[in-house]
Amino acid sequence: MAHVTIDTMKAVVVANWKMHPQTFKDARKLFDSTKKAIETARNVSVIVAPPSVFVRELSRGYRGRIAFAAQGARAELEGAFTGDVSLAQMRDARCTYAIVGHAERRARGETNEDVAAQLKASLSLGLSPILCVGEKERSSDGTHYAFIKEELRSALSGIKPSDIKKILIAYEPVWAIGAVKPMTSRDMHEMGIFIRKCVVESIGDAGMDVRILYGGAIDQNTARPMIEEAHVHGLLVGRASLERGVFVAILESLSA
Ligand code: 13P
Secondary structure: OOOOOOOOOEEEEEEEEEOOOOHHHHHHHHHHHHHHHHHHHHOOOEEEOOOOOHHHHHHHHOOOOEEEEEEEEEEEOOOOOOHHHHHHHHHHHHOEEEEEOHHHHHHOOHHHHHHHHHHHHHHHHHOOEEEEEEOOOOOOOOHHHHHHHHHHHHHHOOHHHHHHHOOOEOOOOOOOOOOOHHHHHHHHHHHHHHHHHHHHHHHHHHHHHOEEEEEEEEEOOOOOHHHHHHOOEEEEEEHHOOOHHHHHHHHHHHHO
């Protein structure tokens, strides 16, 4: 069965379900409501990242335009890694994207080296990586810029400039994940310019075309202003992707 590729000229919304919901029955309901929501949201491309145990069954027989992403997986094709899944296995389960370097996995010990290996493995398997970067906190002396630059440099070193088209970079400041409010669109605009500059430094002029997403506390009120005012290509959504009404409202707001 064909893997779904999305139209990335449209705004991209990634629904990161994290470790939700508890049962496959509820995952099915959530996916059904997401499918319904996308029927009317023609201007939006949606990528769903369910827990890995649900992906194969959700994707079975599905022929619509929602793509699936791995939330995080190992670069090794297979091996003695109890409890883990590999990017190759997620690809086999019909994922087309892979979230790489999410803050919640970095917090559990994934290093910049692990993230770089996963990014390269994703590309070689034909998965498009969604590379997450973001500082834990901000200080007035701007050290977070150096931190982001290093996360980008280490992940992108050695990739072919032509591969940048396949990569989405998601800026998710750790302090905005799970927070009440997202960062301001003005600050995101500034960060987007900085990220683009870092990518150009790493891989050359092809980096100008990199697509940048924002993630952290996005809901139906903040989705559209963030895309319009911060000039980002799309959003990585956690909690709001689990509530049917809220996720529908996000997609509708972007299609209006
Ligand atoms: P929230 O949208 O729940 O803040 O989570 C953001 C996130 O981590 C998406 O990957």
